[in-house]
Amino acid sequence: SQQGEEDPQALSIQEGENATMNCSYKTSINNLQWYRQNSGRGLVHLILIRSNEREKHSGRLRVTLDTSKKSSSLLITASRAADTASYFCATDSSGGYNKLIFGAGTRLAVHP
Amino acid sequence: DTEVTQTPKHLVMGMTNKKSLKCEQHMGHRAMYWYKQKAKKPPELMFVYSYEKLSINESVPSRFSPECPNSSLLNLHLHALQPEDSALYLCASSQVGSYNEQFFGPGTRLTVL
Numbered sequence: 001s002q003q004g005e006e007d008p009q010a011l012s013i014q015e016g017e018n019a020t021m022n023c024s025y026k027t028s029i030n031n032l033q034w035y036r037q038n039s040g041r042g043l044v045h046l047i048l049i050r051s052n053e054r055e056k057h058s059g060r061l062r063v064t065l066d067t068s069k070k071s072s073s074l075l076i077t078a079s080r081a082a083d084t085a086s087y088f089c090a091t092d093s094s095g096g097y098n099k100l101i102f103g104a105g106t107r108l109a110v111h112p
Numbered sequence: 113d114t115e116v117t118q119t120p121k122h123l124v125m126g127m128t129n130k131k132s133l134k135c136e137q138h139m140g141h142r143a144m145y146w147y148k149q150k151a152k153k154p155p156e157l158m159f160v161y162s163y164e165k166l167s168i169n170e171s172v173p174s175r176f177s178p179e180c181p182n183s184s185l186l187n188l189h190l191h192a193l194q195p196e197d198s199a200l201y202l203c204a205s206s207q208v209g210s211y212n213e214q215f216f217g218p219g220t221r222l223t224v225l
Contacts, residue, residue, distance in 0.1 A: 042116070042202060042216035043155065050211065076207050088154055088213055098143055100214065102154035103139045 005061045006089060006103040014111050021106040023089035024069075030092045032065055035099065037086045040079050043046075046087075061070045114139060116217035118203050124223045127193060131222045135186040135203030140192055144186040145214065146178060147202040161186065161210050193224045 006023045013019055025032070031050045035043040049056045049065045049072070055089050056063045060076040077082055090100040116137045125131050135144065142163050147155035160168035163182045175197075186203055191216055195203040204214040 033213065034217075039217075042218045042223070043204075043214075045213035045215070048213055066176060085138065094168075094210065096209050097160055097162070098206055098208070098210050098212055098214070099157060099160060100169055101157070105154050 004112055006104060006106050009104065010107045012109045012111065014061065015081055017077060017110075018077050019065070019083070019108055019110070021074045021087050021089075021108070023072045023074070023103050025072075025089075025101075026070065027090045027093050030068070030095070032063075032072050033073075033090045033092070034061075035088045035090060036065060037065075037103075037105075041089065045076075048061075053107070072112055076108075079108075081112050083111050084108060084110045114215060116203055116205055117128050118201075118217035120220060121218070122221045122223075124225065125190065125193065128194075129193075130189070130191045132190065133188040133201055133203075133222075135188075135205075136184055137215070138184055139215065140183075141205035141207055142183055142216070143206045143208045143212075144180060144208050145204040145225075146186070146188055147204065149200045149202055149219070151199075151221055153176060159188075162222050173199040190222075195223075195224050198222055198224045 034046040035091045038041045060077045065072045086105045088105045089103040144161045146158040149155045159178045164180045179187040200219045202219045203217045206212040206214045
């Protein structure tokens with residue numbers, strides 16, 4: 001079952017622009033993770049943010065978490081054509097089992 | 113080695129066939145997972161193994177039978193599947209417990225005729 005929703009469902013931008021994706025979830029969480037998936041392949045972990053953290057950076061990625069609003073955002077700065085992929089947030093509420101529930105995902109297209 | 117491998121890459125089977133999907137990792141991870149992903153949908157968790165024991169079964173039909181013969185291998189045995197079971201089956205592994213990233217394999221694309 002899906003934990004929550006992501007918006008937008010699809011995003012189309014030009015190289016060099018920033019891309020922002022949002023994720024909402026329904027229950028309290030231990031942590032929230034973002035993954036990228038290139039066309040029908042395996043997922044790649046991007047970043048993990050704990051429930052007691054508000055912001056985290058990794059290279060061109062910036063993730064925020066607002067537990068009061070049960071929402072998170074992923075910002076990709078200075079996007080590249082190679083960033084074209086689907087991006088999923090995933091939440092863990094399982095109390096130790098690392099059971100991830102994925103959001104619906106955002107399909108990002110970056111045009112050269 | 114940070115790779116999770118899955119075989120086969122593609123599988124076509126009839127509804128009366130028995131087949132198995134295999135997953136292998138050599139990262140020393142003691143948690144392994146099976147996910148099912150339909151086209152343009154997010155992955156859905158099927159099973160979680162911790163220390164080679166089944167810890168979570170997300171009410172998956174019995175025609176899917178997981179097996180973890182050792183800490184590096186995870187199998188998914190398939191029997192009497194339905195066409196609606198056609199999907200991408202993803203395996204993942206991680207350290208046991210929360211706050212650990214999961215490493216995914218490339219998946220097996222399953223088609224049930």
